[in-house]
Amino acid sequence: MDKKISDKVINRLTIYHCILDDYIEGNVEFISSKQIASLLNIDDSQVRKDINLLNNSGKCRVGYIVKELKKSIEDTLGFAKTKNAFIVGAGNLGMALAKYDNFTNYGLNIVALFDNDKKKIGGTVNYKLILDVSKLPNLAKKSNVEIAILTVPKLYAQQTADYLVKADIKYIWNFTPVVLKVPNDVQVWNENLMGNFLQFTYNI
Amino acid sequence: MDKKISDKVINRLTIYHCILDDYIEGNVEFISSKQIASLLNIDDSQVRKDINLLNNSGKCRVGYIVKELKKSIEDTLGFAKTKNAFIVGAGNLGMALAKYDNFTNYGLNIVALFDNDKKKIGGTVNYKLILDVSKLPNLAKKSNVEIAILTVPKLYAQQTADYLVKADIKYIWNFTPVVLKVPNDVQVWNENLMGNFLQFTYNI
Numbered sequence: 001m002d003k004k005i006s007d008k009v010i011n012r013l014t015i016y017h018c019i020l021d022d023y024i025e026g027n028v029e030f031i032s033s034k035q036i037a038s039l040l041n042i043d044d045s046q047v048r049k050d051i052n053l054l055n056n057s058g059k060c061r062v063g064y065i066v067k068e069l070k071k072s073i074e075d076t077l078g079f080a081k082t083k084n085a086f087i088v089g090a091g092n093l094g095m096a097l098a099k100y101d102n103f104t105n106y107g108l109n110i111v112a113l114f115d116n117d118k119k120k121i122g123g124t125v126n127y128k129l130i131l132d133v134s135k136l137p138n139l140a141k142k143s144n145v146e147i148a149i150l151t152v153p154k155l156y157a158q159q160t161a162d163y164l165v166k167a168d169i170k171y172i173w174n175f176t177p178v179v180l181k182v183p184n185d186v187q188v189w190n191e192n193l194m195g196n197f198l199q200f201t202y203n204i
Numbered sequence: 205m206d207k208k209i210s211d212k213v214i215n216r217l218t219i220y221h222c223i224l225d226d227y228i229e230g231n232v233e234f235i236s237s238k239q240i241a242s243l244l245n246i247d248d249s250q251v252r253k254d255i256n257l258l259n260n261s262g263k264c265r266v267g268y269i270v271k272e273l274k275k276s277i278e279d280t281l282g283f284a285k286t287k288n289a290f291i292v293g294a295g296n297l298g299m300a301l302a303k304y305d306n307f308t309n310y311g312l313n314i315v316a317l318f319d320n321d322k323k324k325i326g327g328t329v330n331y332k333l334i335l336d337v338s339k340l341p342n343l344a345k346k347s348n349v350e351i352a353i354l355t356v357p358k359l360y361a362q363q364t365a366d367y368l369v370k371a372d373i374k375y376i377w378n379f380t381p382v383v384l385k386v387p388n389d390v391q392v393w394n395e396n397l398m399g400n401f402l403q404f405t406y407n408i
Contacts, residue, residue, distance in 0.1 A: 005406070007403045010399060010402050010403050010406060011396055011399035011400070011403065012399075013399075014396055014398050014399040014402055015383060015394060015396060015399065018381050018382065018383050019383050022382070022383070039383050039385065040383065041388075077402050077406065078402075078405070078406065079402075083405055083408065091300065091303075092296045092297070092299040092300035092303060093296070093297070093300035095296040095300075096295065096296035096297035096299075096300050097397075099295075099296060100397070102381045102397075102398055103398070103401075106398045106401065106402065108398075108401060108405075147405070147408075171404070171405070171408065173401065173404060177222050177306045178222065178226070179219060179222050179223050179226070179243050179244065181243065184245075187404075189400070189403075189404040190219060191397075191400060192215055192218055192219060193301075193304070193306075193395075194218050194306055194307070194310045194312075195214060195215035195216075195217075195218040195219065196215070196393070196395060197307075197310065197312060197377065198214050198218055198281050198282075198283075198310065199211045199214050199215065199393075200375070200377060200391075200393040201282070201287055201312075201351075201375070202209070202214060202281065202282065204287065204351075204375065
């Protein structure tokens, strides 16, 4: 990657990717920037600008070749290099994320889930094992996992984060509404559902 | 509201709000922009700039008065006017969102969940009823609900959206990885989990 791509563009490119998936399922070969734009209610010059950032857009006389454009988004955004991650907290949200098959398409491989509830431990969800959280440090080392998706209840968020840090987890995708305190070499990405909701409803 | 606040600022303000909640729980009266900044690993000039957008920041000699700053964020972002919404799809994700008590704090009131699974209908989650989806149009009208949170499986996303549109739902918070086709008077907010993940991992 030579060009730096902004967060907003990454976000739009993944949505274009969803559209391309639908077109492939429908056996459609070509797509125009206008078609993408009208589905998203945005300007087609924006779509073209975004696509121009890709190394090979699959541009042709009638628009873009769906398969090539899809592949190009994948290459550019690095879907290809699969990243291993744990889900920590096998409640409803953790389960929902484990079932979210789209993750695999985007290069995120959920290795296992962790919980401390004896009733859940040993079970599986979407072919992934739910393990005792005490097994996490060892498996992180063995499987070289550095990403954890944190879906524990609010009350346990910080202490679980501390535990993850000790287990050499370097990236925490935080779904709890808690602002975590972590050392400088650990990155936290706050999945701020309420922030998203408020952006959405700000003008209602 | 006289000043237009950007999405990024709204997002940060809701995270500051989480921090203020923690401080209130810990009975701390004052907070400085430096303290907020260091928790989020951002510059404190940024924090001050964001807070300056609020009508009344609760600024005082030693920083900000936690309770006033919190209230000011709530007033500015409109947490006060409660919005009613339905969750459509009572799977793991729908359940997780129904249990997410933070929604209430931010002015989102989940009226009910809907599903078409006879085994789920009649049940409750977090004191909210799971109803037959056929009852949605009537309840939307009676309770004046215009927001739907869409958490059905990918395969049923578009047909459910069509059904919601017919029931006069005007805002769809879309958690499915499908780009929905809706009329112009309906707004869709795509909760693009994969886009967020890729922003996060783009540099790993």
